Amino acid sequence: MGIVRLKLLAIETSTSICSVALIQNGLILASKGEQVEFGHSTPLAEMTKNVLEDADTDIAQLDAIGVSxxxxxxxxxxxxxAFGKGICSAATIPIVAxxxxxxxxxxxxxxxxxxxPIVRAKKGQYHTALFEYNSETYMEIEPHQIISSDFLNKEIIGRTVLIGETFTTSESDSLSKMYELYGDENSPIxxxxxxxxxxMFSKGETSNSAELEPDYKMEFKAKKWNREQSGDAVMI
Incomplete structure (x- = not known):
């Protein structure tokens, strides 16, 4: 029996960088990233189309969708x-959260x-955690927390890579004195x-698409989803 080669399309829209990547058996077949200023919808659709074309793949050949x-x-x-759910519905494939x-x-x-890793929250705050990477193993050193930008300028414990959001030139100049900044505004994160x-998919860790909601980790009660006939996800 030959090796089963599964394809997973990943969607990342949690930061100011909209990004899509296609993976198969540990190999990234194609990926793209772009900093967005006025919403992720338009670049996400075009980016997905281009990534699939670059990898000579169509939606019918996908085995799963991975969504940040x-x-x-x-x-x-x-x-x-919402975009990931739409593909899963059209292709009848599972979703990985x-x-x-x-x-x-x-x-x-x-x-x-x-x-x-760092992701903007609100009012000058960021979501973050701290991990150590050794011998292909990631270990969480500090759990998720919401911090202010001042926190990033505190003393760090060793060689540390900052990844996620993009920063202004002045912010980058300051942070680069302490951290290694990963990528740029077009990084395919x-x-x-x-x-x-x-x-996760190889371990069977998929989710129920109909019940899946974003994990905001914010101090407010998340509202329930409602899907209109148009297929657009809205908050009520």
Missing amino acids: IGPGSLTGLRIGL IPTLSGLIHNIPEGGVFIR AEGIARLGEK
């Missing part, structure tokens, strides 16, 4: 999840470093989401 489930941009998460912070760290290709999503 949060925390992150409230609007971005809703758009990414990937924790954003854990997924982002899978972009880092080398060991022996600390990794701090969905590649990390894809790698973790593939691992």
Whole structure:
């Protein structure tokens, strides 16, 4: 019997970078990323089309969709999840809900470093956690927390990579004195989401698409979803 080669399309819309990646057996077949200013919807659809074309793949050949489930941009998460659900419905394939912070760290290709994924929350705050990567193993050192930008300027414990959001030039100049900043405004950070999503999918860790909601990790009660006949996900 030959090797079963599964394809998973990953969608990352939790940050200011909209990104899509296609993975098969640990190999990224195609990926794209783009910083967005006015919403993820338009670039997400075009980006998905281009990634599938680059990998000579169509939706019917996908085995699963992986979606960054949060925390992150409230609007971005809703758009990414609704888009992913739409593909799952059309192709009759499962969905994998990937924790954003854990997924982002899978972009880092080398060991022996600390990794701090960072995603904007609100009012100058960020979602973050701290991981250590050694011998292909990621260990959580600090659990999820919401911090202020001042927190990032505190003393760090060793060589640390900052990944997730993009920063202004002045912010980057300041942070680069303490951290290694991963990527740029067009980094295909969905590649990390894809790698973790593939691992989860291989373990059977899929979700019920109809009941799946974003994991905002914010201090408010998440409202229930309602899907209109048009297929657009809205908050009520």
